[in-house]
Amino acid sequence: MYTFTFNDSSLAYSIYPAASRDSDGDGIHDEEEFNNGLNPLSRTDGAEDADGDSVGNAAEAVAGTSEIDPSSRLWLTPRTFDPSGRFSFAWERVSGRWYDEYYSTNLSSGQPLPSLTNLSGSGSLTVTDEVRSVQGRSYMVRLRKP
Numbered sequence: 001m002y003t004f005t006f007n008d009s010s011l012a013y014s015i016y017p018a019a020s021r022d023s024d025g026d027g028i029h030d031e032e033e034f035n036n037g038l039n040p041l042s043r044t045d046g047a048e049d050a051d052g053d054s055v056g057n058a059a060e061a062v063a064g065t066s067e068i069d070p071s072s073r074l075w076l077t078p079r080t081f082d083p084s085g086r087f088s089f090a091w092e093r094v095s096g097r098w099y100d101e102y103y104s105t106n107l108s109s110g111q112p113l114p115s116l117t118n119l120s121g122s123g124s125l126t127v128t129d130e131v132r133s134v135q136g137r138s139y140m141v142r143l144r145k146p
């Protein structure tokens with residue numbers, strides 16, 4: 001898909017691949033906005049949540065999830081404590097994205113420590129904390145887009 005722009009004052013025009021252009025600067029490429037019923041010339045819809053899944057449209061574009069499918073979102077789901085007290089959680093990975101998993105025992109000071117990094121692939125990934133007592137621990141997944 002290509003986008004054609006025309007300036008009626010200067011009579012200048014351009015043609016560019018919509019998949020590589022973000023005309024309104026909201027973090028979502030024009031082609032993705034066209035395909036999902038968003039407005040590629042309005043940056044206000046980047047902050048909106050078209051499918052009501054609690055993740056904004058621009059954040060979904062970065063995560064590689066669908067802006068129009070509420071079942072598609074980056075979301076940590078707590079699984080369970082196993083019999084020995086280990087805690088597991090999961091999230092859906094998107095192909096072409098990289099993930100780092102962090103935990104912290106104290107969010108008010110210090111930095112979260114990486115325990116698993118450079119995770120890629122697709123589909124659900126379950127991570128189990130090998131520590132048997134996770135009381136007071138917080139978990140975070142950082143996403144990187146190449």
Ligand SMILES: [Ca+2]
Pocket residue numbers: 022023024025026027028029030033040
């Ligand atoms: Ca855009």
Ligand SMILES: [Ca+2]
Pocket residue numbers: 049050051052053054055056057060066067
């Ligand atoms: Ca959403």
Ligand SMILES: [Ca+2]
Pocket residue numbers: 051053055060065066067068069070071072073
């Ligand atoms: Ca979604």
